[in-house]
Amino acid sequence: MTGAGTVTRSPVPHGRLGRLLAAALAAVLALVVLTACAGTDDDAPGEAASPGLRAGTVGLLLPEAKTARYETTDHPTFVSVVERRCPQCEVLYANAAQDAADQLQQAESMLSRGVDVLVLDAVDAVAAKSVVAQAQRLGVPVVAYDRFLDGADYYVSFDNELIGYLMGEALVGAVKARAAADGSSADGRRPGVLLVHGATTDPNAQALAAGVHRALEGEDIDVLAEYETPDWSPDMATEWVEGMLTRFDDQVDGVFAASDSIAGGAISAMKAAGLDPVPPTTGQDGELAAVQRVLTGDQYMTVYKATTQQARTAAELAVRVLRGESPRATASIGGVPTLLLAPRAVGVDDVRRVIVDGHVHAVEDICTPSYVAACRDAGLVS
Secondary structure, X not given: OOOXXXXXXXXXXXXXXXXXXXXXXXXXXXXXXXXXXXXXXXXXXXXXXXXXXXXXXXXXXXXXXXXXXXXXXHHHHHHHHHHHHOOOOEEEEEEOXXXXXXXXXXXXXXXXXXOOEEEEOOOOOOOOHHHHHHHHHHOOOEEEEOOOOOOOOEEEEEOHHHHHHHHHHHXXXXXXXXXXXXXXXXXXXXXXXXXXXXXXXXXXXXXHHHXXXXXXXXXXXXXXXXXXXXXXXXXXXHHHHHHHHHHHHHHEEEXXXXXXXXXXXXXXXXXXXXXXXXXXXXXXXXXXXXXXXXXXXXXXXXXXXXXXXXXXXXXXXXXXXXXXXXXXXXXXXXXXXXXXXXXXXXXXHHHHHHHHOXXXXXXXXXXXXXXXXXXXXXXOOO
């Protein structure tokens, strides 16, 4: 969806955000219950496993590898937890490289090999309905991972509408502050922003978009244009932003980027266009490169999602379902029992507390030679 528009609807009631935060807190409490026996990654394999547990096969299907988290965090954490909780179990794994047809074949292969539980992060939620239907015919439970799937037995994710709202609120605040500081608001021109969304095939992208639109409601900020990025491609996002910078010249005062990788592309386009400083740009995923950009001021903020925690939760859930248990969920979305985890907004002042102290990225990984000065300014190094 592209085009220009002015956001003039009513502001978000404070109660709405309160309900979102309360729901997220409830999900965290349920997560504690679900993973109370999960221990940490330092546990010895099989340490907490009970003798005589039913052996079985768990299938894990992830959508792509351009986003760093899938191969560096989600996959290894998931496998580690399954191996620890069910030493007799086997994990089958495949990554679809953002190809829905390939993912369908991968799922069919796993089902034909007799998986007992299928954990699926769909490339295309509509196309994946056939996978859910086939699994149901075979009596194989499906855990929708990260992205919602109609008809799944469980859904494990983050509150993506809340993530979009957090990003939008941060963008609104930054754009307003910048307009006040440089006096551009005095000339009567309303600030303008670009919204660079995720893929149309991903329900999470739709939830993120809903969240940012709610944050923009009632604000004196113009949405200059919106773009739904095919396959979440940073290259395509970069190309689109380049075109919008030419079209709108000096009217772009901020960018909502639906992921850190898209933010990186948008920032590259703005730097190439000579924008200095770069207009406030959001992101989400807490990727290392994004954290470094936050420290230098190139990226205004990111949203950290505890993907390790998410993978642990899904793995523990899969093992319990394999055992024939019916784990308790904290919510229901589209009739699917759901566990939603809480996200955390991260600006430059939050990097130590959330990222470093939270063991997301180590100081030595963040503060490479190019970023030592920024790390020093942020108090990460002396």
